[in-house]
Amino acid sequence: MSTTSFDELDVAIVDAMRSAPRESWRRLGEVLGVDPVTVSRRWARMESEGVAWVAAHFSGSATPACALVEIDCAPGRITEVARTLAEHPQAATVKVTSGGRDVLVLAQAPHLASLSGYLLGLVGQVPGIAKVRSHVITRSALEASRWREGALDPEQRRRLGSHPRLQPGEADGIEQTDLRIVRALHADGRMSFERLAEQVGLSPVSVRRRLSRLQGAGLITFRCDASRHLSGRSVSAVYFGSLDIQDLGAAEERIRSLPGVRSATFVAGPFNMIVDASLRTTAEVHDLEWHMGQELPALRMQDRSVVLSMTKLLGRILDAEGRSVRAVPLISEENG
Numbered sequence: 001m002s003t004t005s006f007d008e009l010d011v012a013i014v015d016a017m018r019s020a021p022r023e024s025w026r027r028l029g030e031v032l033g034v035d036p037v038t039v040s041r042r043w044a045r046m047e048s049e050g051v052a053w054v055a056a057h058f059s060g061s062a063t064p065a066c067a068l069v070e071i072d073c074a075p076g077r078i079t080e081v082a083r084t085l086a087e088h089p090q091a092a093t094v095k096v097t098s099g100g101r102d103v104l105v106l107a108q109a110p111h112l113a114s115l116s117g118y119l120l121g122l123v124g125q126v127p128g129i130a131k132v133r134s135h136v137i138t139r140s141a142l143e144a145s146r147w148r149e150g151a152l153d154p155e156q157r158r159r160l161g162s163h164p165r166l167q168p169g170e171a172d173g174i175e176q177t178d179l180r181i182v183r184a185l186h187a188d189g190r191m192s193f194e195r196l197a198e199q200v201g202l203s204p205v206s207v208r209r210r211l212s213r214l215q216g217a218g219l220i221t222f223r224c225d226a227s228r229h230l231s232g233r234s235v236s237a238v239y240f241g242s243l244d245i246q247d248l249g250a251a252e253e254r255i256r257s258l259p260g261v262r263s264a265t266f267v268a269g270p271f272n273m274i275v276d277a278s279l280r281t282t283a284e285v286h287d288l289e290w291h292m293g294q295e296l297p298a299l300r301m302q303d304r305s306v307v308l309s310m311t312k313l314l315g316r317i318l319d320a321e322g323r324s325v326r327a328v329p330l331i332s333e334e335n336g
Helices: 008-019 023-033 036-046 077-087 110-122 154-160 174-189 194-202 204-216 245-257 284-293
Strands: 051-060 066-073 089-096 103-109 129-143 222-224 235-242 259-268 274-280 299-311 316-318 322-326
Touching: 008 023, 008 036, 008 129, 008 222, 023 036, 023 154, 036 051, 051 103, 051 174, 051 259, 051 284, 066 077, 066 259, 077 089, 077 103, 077 299, 089 235, 089 322, 103 110, 110 129, 154 174, 174 194, 174 204, 174 245, 194 204, 204 222, 235 284, 245 274, 245 299, 284 299
Parallel strands: none
Antiparallel strands: 051 222, 066 103, 066 129, 089 103, 089 299, 129 259, 235 274, 235 299, 259 274, 299 316, 316 322
């Protein structure tokens, strides 16, 4: 796949999308100080080449049961295992890594029981898997949807970041139509209300109302991701550490300020915190670990891995350069 060159405006557009994934071209143009047509054209080019995309997923009380899964593979089978897992709706993210595991998977299912069934069947289901170690996620300290490249100034971030206060809702209020809406928006997070209405069989007004309710209740999150073509941060690393339970609250606040940290989750297992980071060089892998030690002296780092290949990212199959090739629907009540 040939890829055109990208400049600082492209990076700024992507960062603006991270702050306001469904904002109008007019508003984005105003904040960035460029013609809205330019913003629209550049985004269309980036999206068509798979270097940037917006996707929706359930959040809040609608968040599925999740686990981070370490997988050891038979010799010579790592790439095959990763590609097979990438076709599973339950495997939201699939990474081939260095270190103490061959493949790292973010697994999702509607309920803990269905998640358990998937995880317990992995060894026999996928040829080439030798061992599976699962760590159920108990809480997200920092979601990747909050990641920013730093291409916008504080005033631009402020103008794009003002959102109405959420009114927490219950996942029980989600209907099959809502599932179809989120599934369509996972494939194209900026899909127009008209197209979305056609896909789910409702009027645009009804779709707008339902989506507004989901967003207002915090049951859906939009996230903008990009390939390394658009960022100098081409190295991904994963850290595995432990904290005493009384230190988790403080860690949740401090971890958000660390440079390069993309997401952090608390898990049940031999370690209780897993941190994902986007870095510029492999030398920064230990630099960030040092910063974490300074900010969180109680953190006992037990292992770390560098991502050798990002096979799938939150439901998107990626090529060798990290560009989105196609979407695999995330697990939901409909396919769970």
